[in-house]
Amino acid sequence: MKILLVNDDGYHSERLHYTKEVLSDYGDVWVVAPDKEYSGSSMAITPGPIPYEKINDREYIINGTPCDCVSFGIFGLNLKPDLVVSGVNYGLNLGTDYMYSGTVNAAMQATHFGYQAVAFSSHYGGDESMKAYLKPTLQHLFDREFLSHLYTISVNFPKDTIEKYKGIRHTTPYDRPIRLIGELKEDRFVYKRDFERFPSIPKDCDVAHLKDGKTTIIRIFVERRKPYFTL
Numbered sequence: 473m474k475i476l477l478v479n480d481d482g483y484h485s486e487r488l489h490y491t492k493e494v495l496s497d498y499g500d501v502w503v504v505a506p507d508k509e510y511s512g513s514s515m516a517i518t519p520g521p522i523p524y525e526k527i528n529d530r531e532y533i534i535n536g537t538p539c540d541c542v543s544f545g546i547f548g549l550n551l552k553p554d555l556v557v558s559g560v561n562y563g564l565n566l567g568t569d570y571m572y573s574g575t576v577n578a579a580m581q582a583t584h585f586g587y588q589a590v591a592f593s594s595h596y597g598g599d600e601s602m603k604a605y606l607k608p609t610l611q612h613l614f615d616r617e618f619l620s621h622l623y624t625i626s627v628n629f630p631k632d633t634i635e636k637y638k639g640i641r642h643t644t645p646y647d648r649p650i651r652l653i654g655e656l657k658e659d660r661f662v663y664k665r666d667f668e669r670f671p672s673i674p675k676d677c678d679v680a681h682l683k684d685g686k687t688t689i690i691r692i693f694v695e696r697r698k699p700y701f702t703l
Contacts, residue, residue, distance in 0.1 A: 473498050473499030473500070473554045473555060474499060474500055474502075474551060474552070474553045474554050474555075475495050475498065475499050475500065475501045475502070475553055475554065475555050475556075475557060476501075476502050476504065476542070476545040476546070476551055476553040476555070476556045476557070476582070477491060477492055477495060477501055477502065477503045477504075477505075477556075477557050477558075478503075478504050478505060478538055478541035478542055478545070478556070478557075478558050478578050479491075479505050479506075479538065479541075479558060479559055479560075479561065479575065479578075480506065480509065480510045480511055480513060480537075480538040480558075480561065480573070480574030480575045480578065481509050481511070481561060481562050482505060482506050482507065482508050482509050482510075483503075483505035483506065483507065483527075483531075483533045485505070485562070487559070487560040487561070487562065487594075487599075487602065488503070488505055488559075488560075490560070490602075490603065490606075491557065491559060491560050491592070491606065494606050494607050494610065495557060495610075497607070498610070498614075499554070499555075500530070501530065502530045502531070502532075502545060502549065502551055502553070503527075503530065503531045503532070504531075504532045504534060504541040504542075504544050504545045504549075505532075505533060505534075505541060506533070506534060506535075506536060506537065506538060506540075506541060507525075507533050507534065507535050510537050510538055510574045511561075511562075511563070511573075511574055512572050512573070512574065513537050513538060513539075513574035513577070514571065514572050514573065514574065514577050515539050515577040515580065515581060516537045516539065516574075517536075517537060517539050517540055517543070518535075518536040518537055518540050522534055522535060522536040522540055522544065523535040524536075524544065524548075532544065532549075537574065538558065538574040538575065538577065538578035538581075539574075539577060539578055539581040541578060542556060542558075542578050542579075542581040542582050542585075543581065546582070546585060546587070553582075553587060554588065555587075555588050555589070555590070555619065556578075556579060556582035556587050556588065556589040556590075557579075557589070557590055557591075557592070558575050558576070558578040558579040558582075558589065558590070558591040558592070559575050559591055559592035559593055559594075560592040560593065560594050560602050560606065560629075561573070561575040561591070561592065561593040561594065562594070562596055563593060563594075563595070563596050564593050564594070564595055564628050564682070565591070565593040565626060565628060566628055566645070566646065566648075566678050566679050566682060566688075567645045567646040567647060567648040567677075567678065567679055568645055568646075568647050568648065569648075570591075570626055570645065570690075570692060573591070573593070575591050575592075575593055576591040576593070576624065576626050576692070578591070579591035579624045579625070579626070580624045580692060580694050582624075583621070583622075583623065583624045583692075583694040584694055586621055587621065588619040588620060588621055589624050589625070590613065590619065590624070590625040590626075590627060591624065591625070591626045591627065592606065592609075592627045592629070593626070593627065593628050593629070594628070594629040595629070595630070595631045595632075597631065597632065598629055598630070598631050598632055599632070600632040601629050601630055601631060601632045601637070602629050604637075605629050605637075605687050606629075608640075609627055609629075609640060609687055609689075612640055613625065613689075618689075620691075622693060622694075623691040623692055623693045623694060624691070624692045624694055625689060625690070625691060625692075626645075626689070626690050626691075626692060627687065627688070627689050628678060628682055628687065628688045629687050630682050630683075630685050630686065630687065636685040637685050637686075637687075638684060638685045638686045639686055639687070640686065640687045640688075640689060641681040641686040641687070641688055641689070642689045642690075643676060643677055643678050643681050643688050643689070643690060644676070644677055644678065644690060645677065645678050645690050646673060646674060646677035646678055646679040646680070648679065650665050650666060651665075651666050652664070652665060652666070653665075653666050678690055
């Protein structure tokens, strides 16, 4: 299996290199990662030429976004990967947060071009659970033949509560009501997102299942782009 691994936390992320180790059990891994963090970049791309650094034949650092990393691997290196993996991200991408996520949208970029893709995210302090659950979750996806060219898979791992872990749940994202609490400070707009004031969480959604100690898996259907046009 040929695997393209990208992220939005940058090449020096420890989780990126741990993910590479795990994926190496399944095939040949190419890493293309940004030179810095691009959290919240959604599906942003860089116009114009993108500088890059070749670490070795299978590892590259680019001065571009997570989506640029996918394009670099597919169209720059001409990889034609069997699977594109994004992450594991520092921080969860629950509910409709996937719309803002550089991690998830990098995987969606791969799906747009017709490739199977999965994004992995975990709690900031969830290194223990991430390491415990990454490989079993990958195996779960392979065993169930859940990978597809029609949708992107987004996985979130729970906190480090190994003793309370309750398995894997296929579910749907919770459309969490949010508001921005913001103010103008000199020449800066400062804000934070408030998730505290919303009604009871539906029982069958990713937020509820993650709080219950489950790894959550959702599917995001993507309109597929053709990599070329025919007349």
